[in-house]
Amino acid sequence: MEADASVDMFSKVLEDQLLQSAKLVEEHLDSEIQKLDQMDEDELEHLKEKRLEALRKAQQQKQEWLSKGHGEYREIPSEREFFQEVKESKKVVCHFYRDSTLRCKILDRHLVILSKKHLETKFLKLNVEKAPFLCERLRIKVIPTLALLKDGKTQDYVVGFTDLGNTDDFTTETLEWRLGCSDILNYSGNLMEPPFQSQKKCGTNFTKLEKKTIRGKKYDSDSDDD
16 A cells, blocks of 8 residues: 555656646747737847848858868878868868778778768878878877867877777767767767766766877777787
């Protein structure tokens, strides 16, 4: 009997909460409708123009991004092109890869998807063998490495898969979340809740690149299969 009473009480509380939430939503809608009803034609026309202007600006921004190579995951042939690409875009993700490293190919698949979803960010890839000077300057010593750049300056790195759950089977959303933690793309989810369970809070246990100078053209691989 006590169990039944507890269930009934819980159901009653839950029902009251749902009714209260529905009432608040209804009151908000009524308030918005009342505001619209009280507007005269000039105010409605002004509101319409503001929304149209916002849509025009958004479309112009989209076209500007596309004209600069956003919206696709592209390979650049050498480090010379890297500086020009970074200079003309506010947010850039550059994948430093090597053909023989399996994990680079895994990253490629996810970056193709994200490049189409996040037009606000430019997504590039560069073969480390073709960019020895740049790799030394940015201290790229583990492959794969993602360099995250804002306003022409390197802000952060994603080195290997440690920040992605330390598995080859991470989801595109996990990579999206990690890039969102560095504000290199507009992440709509909760940054404090990683898509995987092994890491509890954004900003902890991120792999930081050691500041060591590269000697020659030898790079460490993050892939066990390489």
